[in-house]
Amino acid sequence: MAMPLPGPRAWIEVVTMEFKHQATVTLAEVADAAGVGESTVSRVLRNHGSFSGKTRDRVIAAVERLGYVPNRIAGTLASTTSRLVAFVIPSLSNIVFPDVLRGASAVLEENRYQAVFSVTDYDPTKEEALAAAMLAWRPAAVMLAGYEHTEGTVKMLRASGCRIVEMLDVDGDALDLAVGFSNGAAGRESAAFLLKRGYRRIGYVGHDLNRDTRAGKRFAGFCQTLGTGDAPLADREILAGASSVENGRLGLERLLARTPDLDAVYFSNDDMALGGYFHCLARGISIPGQLAIFGYNGLDIGRATPQPLSTIRTPRVATGQVAAQLVVTNAPPQVVDLGFELIEGATA
Amino acid sequence: MAMPLPGPRAWIEVVTMEFKHQATVTLAEVADAAGVGESTVSRVLRNHGSFSGKTRDRVIAAVERLGYVPNRIAGTLASTTSRLVAFVIPSLSNIVFPDVLRGASAVLEENRYQAVFSVTDYDPTKEEALAAAMLAWRPAAVMLAGYEHTEGTVKMLRASGCRIVEMLDVDGDALDLAVGFSNGAAGRESAAFLLKRGYRRIGYVGHDLNRDTRAGKRFAGFCQTLGTGDAPLADREILAGASSVENGRLGLERLLARTPDLDAVYFSNDDMALGGYFHCLARGISIPGQLAIFGYNGLDIGRATPQPLSTIRTPRVATGQVAAQLVVTNAPPQVVDLGFELIEGATA
């Protein structure tokens, strides 16, 4: 209507406006309904400050009656303190990260924190963009994988003033909090184990190491220990793309085609190792007699194969739990090394 | 200090207060620095409304200079429209859900939405509590698994006015949007396939069906089709707890101990089926000659085993993508059946 009619219809606009916002019950309405002030409702709902039992009952009743749902957006703005925790993770395909999220979200939920996440695909530039986007939500903490971040990311995070947790690695300088284990040590121990078992013609099958820097650190540690013995790395096969069972299978096939006399192969992780294991099963290569296989991560599936996979079990869920715990308790900056466990298994 | 000293130190308190809020740059400060009004900065930053190129450059420069990070909490409150999408999922251990999240988060990120999540452990009561907590963040949409929710959950979601997406199932009445495939049909097709292949002594190994209602629907569909032929279900083994490779192995072991003459086994999903497969490998049971194995999900690992797993491939990532797409485009209520694909494989 270009020309609203004068007179009794003037209230029409008001009605329209009232319908605009999805009949959302506000704290003020609850206060009215309960016959108390807004701050009293707020205190009761957060169980913070003091109020009489009688008042509490009336407030609760009004809340139930109206179906009031507090607005955390408004609450966060008003208190300038957030209970959001932002996860910026490389991937959701690699089970490592769901595991970390699982551990963390359990702890966060108990403490009434809320997890938000985004996925970088192992791309540091994307990580920077996503971290920036996350900071706009003013989280209490940002949880990242590892230490390798762009300069921009680091600067932004530092300036944000929120807690920073670098997870799944402790080989480096933490920005604030760090929780995980040493990938370098994992690589070294794997090599030491294979050497101790007597293997001397050792190869490696891995996925894109530029992106997954933690896998890179393991490989570096592995080579470092091999290098000090009489059995330097005999050959390696690096596949482009993410780790996967199929890539592990393919990688081992190629590696053996080139260097058939290997007696052991180290894989960048259990997914890859399982692929190698299946390749051997399919080709009738006896394990570990003809070829030993060693992985990394300690996935459950590796314990159920006919021969349990020799690998290193990492505390992924615990990493998430501890990371979350440190954040909710507002712990001082520190590095928590959760260690790892070498599983002898039966494939090496 | 119980008694603050008078005189020149009076400003101490003021300084303390200034440090309280982590030197956060606000839009107003950017406006001052750029010599423009707040609303102009807001328009430039959101690329919304009109402004001159000159103004834009000055604003951008000020933003960079001050390292301004917009506050989405404030923005969301002010605009009363949210770009948060809440995922309330049963589990993160079951790869299904990370896959869905992966598909969804890619689409959401492109559209500048932010994913938040929490995990119910397949517990409807917990789902209700978590859904309530999520609604407090006033999300644009709540994404859930399946149709089985408590009355309270349904009532709350309906009242919230935000979009509701029920994922991974289409066998039921959708509250608003639904994206997935028919679990009942998957069960029926699996049974039909085994019957067509000539198997007649068919067993089932599954995990807790009360919690995972979608697995229950598959099993029901499976039995339904078997029942119409001359080969009703010969035996079943249900394991308490979540699905896992180890449970699949154990389940098959128990089932065969009780009913050794089975010629095929249907598993509640691929994790379980792989356990069964490994059990056969370990015991020298030939597949599919002595025993056929059929799974559900179409995990990548099932394609890399010496014999590719016979299974049904489900569009998990696509489910997440489509769900997110429907939300960001504000599509009308509808049910999207993405279907599934039967993989013949070599284990049945």
Add this chain to the structure above:
DNA sequence: ATCGCTGTTGGCAGCGCTGCCAAAATGGGT
């Protein structure tokens, strides 16, 4: 020079809640 149009711009009232403060109620003592 004046008019009217389109394109820009700033001011300001909220969004729904929390934190602070002052006011009011309560509950013994005396």
Add this chain to the structure above:
DNA sequence: ACCCATTTTGGCAGCGCTGCCAACAGCGAT
């Protein structure tokens, strides 16, 4: 009945941004 120390309570100014609206500038057309 009166005083003081506690509770308990309500008012209200923001938190940082957006949306609305009015004001204004630029620029051909008259």
